[in-house]
Amino acid sequence: MIAISNTGSQWASRRAFLRASVAVGGGLLLDFSMPAVFAAAKADTAAAAGTLNAFVQISNDGIVTIMSKNPEIGQGIKTMLPMLIAEELDVDWSSVRIEQALSDPARYGQQFAGGSRATPLNWDALRRVGAAARQMLVTAAAQTWSVPAAECATQSGKVLHTPSKRSMSYGRLASKAALLPPPDLASLPLKDPNDYKIIGKSVAGVDSPLVVTGQPLFGIDVTVPGMLYAVFAKSPVFGGTAVSANLDAIKSQPGIRDAFIVRGGAVFNGLASGVAIVATHWWLADKARDLLEVVWDEGATASQSTEGFARQAVQLSAQAPAAKVASEGDVIQALAASAKQLEAAYSYPFIAHATLEPQNCTAHVQDGKVEIWAPTQNPDAGRKIVAKTLGITDADVTIHMTRCGGGFGRRLMNDYMVEAAWISKQVGAPVKLLWNRQDDVQHDFYRPAGFHFFKAGLDSAGKLQAFKDHFVSFGENGKAASSADLNANEFPAKFVANVELGMSLMPLGVPTGPLRAPGSNGLAFVFQSFIDEIAHAAGQDPLQYRLALLGERRVVGSFDTGRMIDVLNLVGEKSAWGRRPPGKGSGMGIAFYYSHLGYFAEVVHATVGAGGRISVDKVWVVGDVGSQIINPTSAENQVQGAALDGIGEALGQVITLNNGRVVQRNFDDFLLLRMNQAPPVEVHFLKTDHPPTGLGEPALPPVLPALCNALFAATGVRIRSLPIDPKLLA
């Protein structure tokens, strides 16, 4: 499992970068004897093919092939990472062909889609990979012409020697360059950003022409000769095991090749117990499943329910927190001494990822090896689980990363991968496992619910003097469940003299995991909503109150208040904050949030009509993710999507547990945002002198509280629980 930091301290990011460097381009910094990135160029055949390193190959006719190493889940990485290489290689984007790399961390370094990490981890490393290839081409040209390399320049896939007015295409130099020793990456000169021809220019998604014409790209589209299709029925209660099933009746159904019980293990992110049905066509397998009768041992969690958790949370909130996350000053005394006190209970529900492409995987186990085609965000972790479960070595698992029909964190887990491999092994044929939508909704790694019990104390000037949160979350033995944690830096913890953040944990037998902006997607809602309550209680403008809370421009931990102040001010300006006459039933709300190294402030304008009907009229977003927006069209798309995703969560999404089971089954009860609910989203980036950071996640968290704060401005009703109940606003 990858460690994914919600807030990403500089130190964590630096360590992660160095780890990546070891495996990717920067490996050369440390290990000249066996640089994995360049190993391919050692073979004569590779040289003939113009293979300059693991990522770059240039054919005789000048076609540049760049390997894209990370899983594409819709974040645009298959286009963006090769842009970094192509820029420093100094080729025209139109001459570049992109290929999806296999999962091979020894060759490509870390390959995952998570934590908005691809940009910070690869910004430097992959530019150096491109620059190294360029340098080898320059050296090859200089040797060919017997001139000093320093006299040579490059432009659009050619090496130029200006003094003699000679030039030679990369295509003609590539075979020779491929035999040269790789240069020292650390000392390679990189381009002046002012000279960028690709970075910072909008590049359309490289797979889009195939997407709009319906070509097979996704995991679900994979076909392997002789392939069978499978469904896998798991216990409706998490962790339950299959005792017996009417397998003979199932096997007698049309097209069914096999049906069997999988005993499975106890780990959620591994092979679960269930019943596999294998057929000549997927629909026949799914149809036979309608007749499936299984006796389950439901295990220990069959009595869990959402209502029970909510009751338990209220009970726990009356006690002292089991653990203190942060403690500054004397919050009890400061509350007692305050001129005004506020108290509020907030909560958010479990929610599912609901990738539109349901979980699926095609696996072929043969001769003690397995070949896998999977939409996965985390292929190498999947390899390890598959190898362990099948009792083979990691090297015996080949993983092809297909395009993913959405990720959002769901495909960081590879449960479906190990299921497909296991079923293929059992039936001795290649198998495409596909979950139906109900499987997908009911067997997710959910964004954990959370319950926050806040208190705040203001002095007579309205200044926040005391802030207390008792967060009732999930976990055991003092350890929070995945994505159910709270850290000591949660704003406003370092910005108030008297603070207590405490936590109590409830045991949970339900799988949880990271959902786009994990942690932050719930915490932003509760903290930035309660801060809004505080601002209103102080009788102050919510934007000005936030600026006052942030205070001086300085760095607190890894959080740069100056960057946040600037995005807040800009979103105020762009949205004409405080300068719009309030319309009937309308209001504007503001919020900010720092996550995944990105600084975002957002304003929502919303109108509430008859019966509490909510219309989200517009969203303004200002973000600071550093000095470069590498691919502006994709960046704007990500940010608009993230903001709308958050609005969808706020308006409709909830997973309810009853009798240990998930109640929701499909998109009629797990509600995703639709066209008629989606407002215009205006996006601005503030470019600052910091290294570029990722964009998959950080635009999402602030939109939830900005929306709820807008609803308060419109109606005077404070939303303290998600999803928003329109009846409260009526």
Place this chain on the structure above:
Amino acid sequence: MQYTIHVNGKAQGLEADPQMPLLWVLRDVLDLKGTKFGCGKSFCGACTVHLDGVPTRSCITPISAVGSAAVTTIEAIAATPAGRAVQKAWLAVDVVQCGYCQAGQIMSASALLAKKPKPTDEDIDQAMSGNICRCATYTRIRAAIKQAAGQPTLDTRDKFL
């Protein structure tokens, strides 16, 4: 049962259970993988195809109900003027994120434009709200439909410009 259906201008003979949804006939019998499975209950629109030009959820359309209707899928929508314009606009506006829903979106949008060459924002809401985009590329889908219609891409619902 034996069926002959007309898919993308070609007669296709095949054998299938009468209840087998057109979606699975297209994907797993005829190997046309462009039409996508999202929910199996007509809630998400990923499986949208045209039957005689009418946008239809193939996941709940049994093969026995297709009859002599002309089935058009994403693989052949470029053969219609509206389909071609929509695909072109989709690329120009750079709509796609993950792309999984986009075949269905394009099929719904093409049907809309074939019927209403100059759709309003309300028309777009009505025609497109049955198609879920989990990445929420709605802003760009709206703009691309207008671009395909040769209209300004401005969102007329935006009162704040």
